[in-house]
Amino acid sequence: MTTGADALGLGGPGAVVASGDQTWINTVEARGQSGALASLPSDFGPWGGSIAFDNSSSTNWYFGLGTSGLASNQDDFFSVAEHEIGHVLGIGTSQSWLGQSNSLEWNGSYYQNYFDGPKAEAVYGGPVPLSGQTHWDNGTTSNWQLAIMDPNATFGDRRYFTPLDFAGLADIGWEMNNPSTIQFSQSNFILPDGSGNSLVTVTRTGGYAPVTVRYATSDATAKAGIDYSATSGKLAFAFGQTTATIAIPILDNSPPDGDRTFNITLSNSSGSTIVDGVSTVTIHAIPTVTATTLTASATSVTSGQPITFTAAVVARPPDATTPTGSVTFNDGSTTIGTAPLDANGVAMLTTTLSAGQHSIIAVYSGAGSRFSSSTSTVGSTSLVTTGRNAKKRSCGTALRLFPR
Numbered sequence: 323m324t325t326g327a328d329a330l331g332l333g334g335p336g337a338v339v340a341s342g343d344q345t346w347i348n349t350v351e352a353r354g355q356s357g358a359l360a361s362l363p364s365d366f367g368p369w370g371g372s373i374a375f376d377n378s379s380s381t382n383w384y385f386g387l388g389t390s391g392l393a394s395n396q397d398d399f400f401s402v403a404e405h406e407i408g409h410v411l412g413i414g415t416s417q418s419w420l421g422q423s424n425s426l427e428w429n430g431s432y433y434q435n436y437f438d439g440p441k442a443e444a445v446y447g448g449p450v451p452l453s454g455q456t457h458w459d460n461g462t463t464s465n466w467q468l469a470i471m472d473p474n475a476t477f478g479d480r481r482y483f484t485p486l487d488f489a490g491l492a493d494i495g496w497e498m499n500n501p502s503t504i505q506f507s508q509s510n511f512i513l514p515d516g517s518g519n520s521l522v523t524v525t526r527t528g529g530y531a532p533v534t535v536r537y538a539t540s541d542a543t544a545k546a547g548i549d550y551s552a553t554s555g556k557l558a559f560a561f562g563q564t565t566a567t568i569a570i571p572i573l574d575n576s577p578p579d580g581d582r583t584f585n586i587t588l589s590n591s592s593g594s595t596i597v598d599g600v601s602t603v604t605i606h607a608i609p610t611v612t613a614t615t616l617t618a619s620a621t622s623v624t625s626g627q628p629i630t631f632t633a634a635v636v637a638r639p640p641d642a643t644t645p646t647g648s649v650t651f652n653d654g655s656t657t658i659g660t661a662p663l664d665a666n667g668v669a670m671l672t673t674t675l676s677a678g679q680h681s682i683i684a685v686y687s688g689a690g691s692r693f694s695s696s697t698s699t700v701g702s703t704s705l706v707t708t709g710r711n712a713k714k715r716s717c718g719t720a721l722r723l724f725p726r
C-alpha cells in the first residue's frame with residue numbers, strides 16, 4: 323500500500339471485537355496481563371497487530387540481510403520493520419505508554435512531552451523528551467546509537483533496538499528477562515602501586531533487566547591493610563547498563579616491595595549468570611630508580627696485568643634498601659664479564675686487557691619491578707693499556723753482594 327505523507331511504514335496493535343462473558347473479553351483484551359485492564363493501565367497485552375510498508379515509487383527500499391549493499395539513498399526495510407514492530411508492541415500506541423508520556427514541560431523553547439517510565443529514565447538519565455506523544459524526540463540516542471523509536475528513518479542507515487527502546491518496552495509492561503552474563507572485563511588487572519582508588523570494571527553482556535552481583539577481595543601475595551584496602555559490596559546494573567566499576571584503594575607502601583597480587587571474586591548475582599567470577603589484581607610496584615658508578619683499580623696498566631673494575635649500585639632515596647641483581651661490564655660494545663651485586667650493592671670484575679685504549683661502562687640490569695636498570699656514565703672509566711716487550715731487556719750491571 324501507499325502509506326502516504328512521507329511515511330515509510332505504519333504499524334500498531336490491532337483493534338478487536340469480541341463477544342462472550344467478561345472473562346473471555348478480558349482474556350482477548352489483555353492476554354492475561356491484568357495490569358492492562360487497570361483504569362490507568364500498567365501493562366499491555368495486544369492480541370496482534372499489523373504493519374504496512376510504503377510501496378510507492380517514492381521509496382527506494384533496501385531489502386538485504388546485511389548492510390554491505392545499503393546505499394546512501396536507500397531506506398533500510400529491516401530498520402523500518404523493527405520500528406513498526408515497536409509500535410505493534412505498544413510504543414506510542416498502548417495505554418500504558420500514553421499514560422507515562424503526558425508530562426508536558428517547558429524545554430526552554432516550547433512545551434514538550436516527556437516519557438517518565440522509570441526504566442527509560444534510568445537508561446536516559448531523566449525524563450525522556452518525546453516527539454509528540456508517540457516517539458522519542460528527533461535524534462534521541464542511547465548507547466551512542468540513534469534509537470529505533472526515533473520518529474525519522476535515516477537514508478543508508480541500519481538501526482537496532484537500543485537500551486532505551488528496550489527500557490520503553492519494559493516500562494509499558496513487557497518482561498525483559500532475556501538472559502545476561504556478568505564477568506570482569508579482564509582476567510588480570512594491573513594497578514600501579516600507591517595508585518589510590520583504582521577501578522576494576524565488570525561487564526554485563528546480553529539482557530537489559532536490572533541485576534546485582536556481590537564482590538569481595540581476598541589476599542594472595544598482597545595483604546589487605548598493607549598493600550590494598552579490603553573491599554566488598556554489591557554492584558548494581560540499572561536497566562540497560564552494561565558496565566560497572568569497583569573502586570579498590572591501592573595503598574602506597576614505600577619503598578616498593580615487588581609485584582603482589584590479590585583476588586577479587588564475584589558471587590550471588592540476582593538475575594545474571596557469572597562467568598569467570600575471579601579476577602587477579604596485580605599491584606605493580608613502580609621500580610626504584612638506581613644509579614651505577616664505576617671505578618677502576620688503575621688508570622693505566624700493562625697488558626696482561628690484572629685490573630679490577632668496581633660497580634656500585636645505589637637506590638634513589640627514600641628507598642634506602644640495597645639493589646640486588648648483577649652488573650655487566652662492557653669494553654666498548656664487547657661484554658667482558660658479568661658479576662653479581664654483593665650485600666653492599668657492589669659488583670667487581672678482575673680481568674686483563676689487550677694493549678690500547680679502553681672505554682669501560684657498567685650496566686646494572688635492574689631487578690624486575692623492584693629496581694630499575696642503570697648504566698654508569700659512558701666512558702667513565704677509560705684507560706690506556708701499555709704493551710709489554712716480548713723479550714726482557716738486559717741492561718745495567720748486576721749488583722752482587724759479597725761477604726767480606
Ligand SMILES: [Zn+2]
Pocket residue numbers: 405409457473
Ligand atoms: Zn513510528
